[in-house]
Amino acid sequence: MKKYFLIALVALSTSAFAQEKFPALDKSPMDMSYCPANYPGLKAQGKPTDELTARVIYSRPQKNGRAVFDSVVEAGKVWRVGANEATEIDFYKSVTIGGKKVAPGRYTLYAIPTAAKWTIIISKQLDVWGAYSYDEKQDVVRTDAAVQKPSETVEALSMLFVKSATGSDLVIAWDNEKVALPIAY
Secondary structure: OHHHHHHHHHHHHHHHHHHOOOOOOOOOOEEEEEEOOOHHHHHHOOOOOOOOOEEEEEEOOEOOOOOOEOOOEOOOOOEOOOOOEOEEEEEOOOEEEOOEEEOOEEEEEEEEEOOOEEEEEEEOOOOOEOOOOOOHHHEEEEEEEEOEOOOOOEEEEEEEEEEOOOEEEEEEEEEOEEEEEEEEO
16 A cells, blocks of 8 residues: 555655646856855855845846847836846845945845936835836935946846945946946945
8 A cells, every 4th residue: 555655655745746847048157156156165165255245136138139228128217137037136234335334234236327428326215016116215325326338248147246446336237338336345
């Protein structure tokens, strides 16, 4: 009897797995960047150069021959700085952005891009899709970042932390635009 029960259980388990269908690869895959760069790898090797300061998790939309700004991303409108879920930024220690102290924690990163500058927004609003439910009352800080031109066109939205004299800059680039958000610590 136990033998038949076990065979039936295995058969049911196998058919349940056969019915699972995993989703296709997302057109805007999720990525993350650490400050300092490659922190988890360095930590695993016992070679971290600095303590963990920040991490950004974002989806990377592709240019795919499109004009990005003023087309895919509307000028003067709140944007989730990526695709799919709104971009999240974690601070592991107190930082200063735009002259305002930001406590350690998880936040959402938004931007209002224009031709000359992006207004970067750090928000307490969490676990949101896009910027559809953006709530200005949840803003922790807003600061402007001048638009620069990258040395070459950036196909997929990209973010990385670059050391600066006062901490790090979060560099965000896509298509023919790049901005740097100074983070002091």
